[in-house]
Amino acid sequence: MAFLRGLAALALAALIGVGMFLWLTAPAKLPRETRQALSAAAPDTARGERIFLAAGCASCHAAPEAEGDAKLVLAGGMRFPSDFGTFIAPNISPSAQGIGGWTTDDLALALTRGVSPEGRHYYPAFPYTSYIRMEPADIADLKAFLDTLPASEIPSQPHEVGFPFNIRRSLGIWKRMFLRDGWVVADAPAEGRYLVEALGHCGECHTPRNALGATDRSRWLAGAPNPGGEGRIPGITPAQLDWSEDDIAYYLESGFTPDFDSVGGHMAFIVENYGQLPAEDRAAVAAYLKTVPAAD
Template identity: 55%
Template sequence: MWRRLGTGLGLLLLVGAGVGLWITQADPLPDDALAGLEGDPESGARIFAAAGCASCHIAEDGPADVLSGGKRFATDFGTFVAPNISSDPVAGVGSWDDIALANAILRGVSPDGQQYYPVFPYGAYNKMRDQDVIDLISYMRTLPASDIASQPHDIAFPFSIRRLNGGWKTFAMVDDWTLQDPASDEIAQGRYLVEALGHCAECHTPRNAIGGLDTAAWMTGAPFPAGEGRVPGITPSKLDWSVADIAEYLRSGFTPDFDSAGGEMAAVVRNTAKLTDADRQAIASYLKALPN
């Protein structure tokens, strides 16, 4: 009996290990995912601004177009350090081909098949249009190179095991739109800018125990990851600004009370100020269309 029990437990362990390996494996794009697409750097500049790439990847007080990394992000899971994603072929991503960059952006997978941590918001970028991805890549290739080496994350075991991020993707990543059935094309465009490119929910939505976004409390505010203060809610019941007020704030950084954006939002406004008036109007319309 004990032998049969031991054999059964061994089989269960093997099955469990196999399921774990399957769940946590990388899931890259097909090699031909971008076939036939050509990038437009001018369009890519707008995508770059909307996606907030510079906000994380420029060095503290560094030039706005040098993506040398180094910015640190304190979280409950450890401190993450933004990598160099400049066009340098050694320190940055200049040697990566388009599909490798697209895998990082859309799937959170490195060229050698490692899982990226979701502090890189591929959980939002996975909704990007393929043309926007290739336009973004083509624009990034025009930016200056930096030979500053990327710094390692400061993360304790077991979170230091990158493969576990595959399990996080399975159980915590949001694949679908949160606002369903937008009432207009403008709101649909705002949804794309907010939920995909702008990844606004990464800061404005609370998280569950494994770090996934709590979509039932979408945009209702969340604790600062560093543990001090709170990111405000921006649903209609928590932000009573008009569409025009929100659009103006995204352009100039000034609130209806003539206060100005500060902290991390100052960097966000530097990006949204580069968008079109129609983009900012769409973002504002989307926010006003959210449930209270």
């Protein structure tokens, strides 16, 4: 009898444990106020292209080695190595293999909560930890522009992630710990802050990460090891970057440093995007970077 009571207690504890895990890891839903704002938006395709460039969508989701107009075919396939495995950018073109069947609400849920329309967690290699700060109207504009791009039927490739990181449900706990929508530099100029902390997601590369892969905000934009294992991504706070605002803006437009060196690596994609944006956007980024607290 004591054995049966003990077995029942263990079964009850296991059920409670499973229930707690499912509750803690449940994918978030889109807040009602966000859904209302999206439904009230009047999508602007031209503005959507500007958001597309600032957010660097093609920089990750174009096919590897794509050039020119081919970069607008968001077939995916680019590889991003990390300490947790290699993540492969998916197809996000307007096709059945991509996001052709998504609503604007679906896109907003993915961008701001890291959740698929089917309710699966996305890995934070997709920078929803930055996109969570996007304005609903900008998401609606972006969706309108994405729908105009060429479709690709190339299937998305699975990520190369081993146990235990392949247990996606556990990302719900990670999000509870690290997914925040507040600004990092609260008193920075609003225009540049939005471009850097939200759309441009600069902190995803230029900020070091903790053991669980979350950005260390106490060292915001202070530089980080290259996830690919070669070299280091430079810091861009005033402590590491002594360029003037004009120098920064010109670099984002041309790819040339004040010492006449040229941009390289993945940053070349960023410069290609920002070179197509209005000059005031590049100036806003430069002004923001000069206000970031210096960090080692």
